Amino acid sequence: MELMHHSSGFLLPTIPPHHRPSLTYALILLNQNLPRFTPLLWKHAQLRLCADGGANRVYDEMPLLLPQEDASDIRRRYKPDVIKGDMDSIRTEVLNFYKSLGTEIIDNSHDQDTTDLHKCITYIRDFAPQLDKSNLCILVAGALGGRFDHEMGNLNVLCNFSSMRIVLLSDDSLIHLLPRTHRHEIHIQSSTVGPHCGLIPIGVPSRSSTSTGLQWDLNDTEMRFGGLVSTSNIVTGDKVTVQSDSDLLWTISIKKL
Ligand SMILES: Nc1ncnc2c1ncn2[C@@H]1O[C@H](COP(=O)(O)OP(=O)(O)OP(=O)(O)O)[C@@H](O)[C@H]1O
Numbered sequence: 001m002e003l004m005h006h007s008s009g010f011l012l013p014t015i016p017p018h019h020r021p022s023l024t025y026a027l028i029l030l031n032q033n034l035p036r037f038t039p040l041l042w043k044h045a046q047l048r049l050c051a052d053g054g055a056n057r058v059y060d061e062m063p064l065l066l067p068q069e070d071a072s073d074i075r076r077r078y079k080p081d082v083i084k085g086d087m088d089s090i091r092t093e094v095l096n097f098y099k100s101l102g103t104e105i106i107d108n109s110h111d112q113d114t115t116d117l118h119k120c121i122t123y124i125r126d127f128a129p130q131l132d133k134s135n136l137c138i139l140v141a142g143a144l145g146g147r148f149d150h151e152m153g154n155l156n157v158l159c160n161f162s163s164m165r166i167v168l169l170s171d172d173s174l175i176h177l178l179p180r181t182h183r184h185e186i187h188i189q190s191s192t193v194g195p196h197c198g199l200i201p202i203g204v205p206s207r208s209s210t211s212t213g214l215q216w217d218l219n220d221t222e223m224r225f226g227g228l229v230s231t232s233n234i235v236t237g238d239k240v241t242v243q244s245d246s247d248l249l250w251t252i253s254i255k256k257l
């Protein structure tokens with residue numbers, strides 16, 4: 001079984017040269033409070049998309065995250081490449097502003113069966129011609145906090161696209177899938193993440209999960225909702241390994257400074 005490496009180097013101003021694997025990043029901004037480190041994610045990304053009302057967040061909140069700079073300069077500089085969704089949340093002034101700067105607008109108002117985040121991921125997967133897809137990682141800003149149905153929809157997207165690397169981010173947490181098809185090695189960048197973490201089966205229960213590097217390691221352990229799921233766990237070093245017969249969610253806290 002192949003080994004998959006994970007790292008949160010994208011939370012550092014400069015991604016370390018030894019960072020493995022070397023990834024190409026795309027950023028999706030959702031309609032939820034933007035994490036304070038969004039300008040950093042923006043810098044690392046080669047493609048930036050707003051999911052519908054996510055464009056309002058970029059317009060309203062980027063100037064607040066960079067208060068020492070002029071708001072209208074910030075708005076012109078942080079121009080999304082694409083705004084995609086059912087367009088029921090983006091404000092007209094915001095839509096017209098980014099349209100006038102040349103942002104591509106994709107109106108999918110006919111599709112009321114998939115979320116705007118789902119629509120953005122489909123776009124990156126199927127259309128973004130300039131991106132190297134072989135080592136692509138999609139960072140999703142504003143995925144947690146707020147409405148619980150949205151949060152669950154965002155988690156479901158990890159399952160819809162389980163073979164893609166997708167990281168859900170808020171100010172406090174980072175979440176991604178550990179597909180059962182791989183063994184996993186998670187590099188803990190202790191200056192930016194930890195120590196609180198969790199391993200949670202998603203979709204189906206896990207009959208057997210095994211980890212190293214946690215205060216409460218799993219050892220051929222069964223996990224299911226209604227039984228044990230590993231929350232409030234703690235990372236003990238700079239490396240965590242995980243193997244499971246089911247897809248698991250990995251979550252780790254993001255440090256404030
Ligand atoms: N409170 C929230 N918490 C987490 N994610 C959110 C939240 N609000 C929106 N999102 C994410 O941002 C995307 C765009 O949000 P937007 O408000 O434009 O969606 P929407 O289609 O209008 O949602 P709805 O019609 O259900 O209110 C959503 O698809 C969702 O992924």
Ligand SMILES: Cc1ncc(C[n+]2csc(CCO)c2C)c(N)n1
Pocket residue numbers: 086111112113114115116
């Ligand atoms: C069973 C079922 N539940 C909810 C929706 C509604 N819905 C799901 S995604 C979406 C688009 C949001 O931008 C909407 C309206 C549906 N279609 N089918």
